[in-house]
Amino acid sequence: GAVVSQHPSWVICKSGTSVKIECRSLDFQATTMFWYRQFPKQSLMLMATSNEGSKATYEQGVEKDKFLINHASLTLSTLTVTSAHPEDSSFYICSARVPSGVGNTEAFFGQGTRLTVV
Amino acid sequence: GENVEQHPSTLSVQEGDSAVIKCTYSDSASNYFPWYKQELGKRPQLIIDIRSNVGEKKDQRIAVTLNKTAKHFSLHITETQPEDSAVYFCAASLYNQGGKLIFGQGTELSVKP
Numbered sequence: 001g002a003v004v005s006q007h008p009s010w011v012i013c014k015s016g017t018s019v020k021i022e023c024r025s026l027d028f029q030a031t032t033m034f035w036y037r038q039f040p041k042q043s044l045m046l047m048a049t050s051n052e053g054s055k056a057t058y059e060q061g062v063e064k065d066k067f068l069i070n071h072a073s074l075t076l077s078t079l080t081v082t083s084a085h086p087e088d089s090s091f092y093i094c095s096a097r098v099p100s101g102v103g104n105t106e107a108f109f110g111q112g113t114r115l116t117v118v
Numbered sequence: 119g120e121n122v123e124q125h126p127s128t129l130s131v132q133e134g135d136s137a138v139i140k141c142t143y144s145d146s147a148s149n150y151f152p153w154y155k156q157e158l159g160k161r162p163q164l165i166i167d168i169r170s171n172v173g174e175k176k177d178q179r180i181a182v183t184l185n186k187t188a189k190h191f192s193l194h195i196t197e198t199q200p201e202d203s204a205v206y207f208c209a210a211s212l213y214n215q216g217g218k219l220i221f222g223q224g225t226e227l228s229v230k231p
């Protein structure tokens with residue numbers, strides 16, 4: 001199947017600093033990528049839809065100024081957690097779907113980034 | 119927007135027994151329903167999916183059924199094995215949203231040898 005790579009796999013940062021997470025589609029072009037957040041023992045919650053060449057679409061309750069998303073190329077989306085606080089500590093994971101004209105196809109996930117804010 | 123409810127939150131079965139996990143969705147326009155298995159600290163892995171034009175799909179020990187009228191779908195695992203132990207998530211998606219998935223709350227399945 002298609003490959004989505006996420007970097008870094010884990011990061012520890014100090015409170016008040018910013019952290020950038022990268023999501024790359026390695027063998028296909030993705031005009032749209034999705035960012036999810038998963039707290040321990042909880043489900044994946046959609047944060048935003050990353051659109052190549054245009055602004056991201058954020059889900060209700062997600063602060064767009066805190067979670068900056070940039071999708072500058074067809075293979076790369078980045079999520080920057082700005083002014084991180086301990087409550088931002090979570091598992092962040094991206095996904096992308098191989099473009100297809102025949103309806104929904106499998107979404108491929110990155111390996112996730114474990115963010116710990118101390 | 120779409121809302122997906124999943125039950126039960128935990129499920130414990132004996133090895134060899136069957137396990138059933140159920141999900142309901144709210145948006146009748148949803149037309150793609152995947153199931154994911156997630157091990158601790160890992161990415162979700164697709165185990166089976168079903169589209170709205172199909173009522174049932176089977177892949178070896180795993181099957182999914184869909185009732186569009188009632189807006190619910192279920193995952194069935196037969197002959198469970200200890201390695202089936204993991205957290206399972208259902209999800210729903212709309213065709214025109216390019217793969218945007220709304221997930222259920224998850225079911226922690228434990229298969230006891």
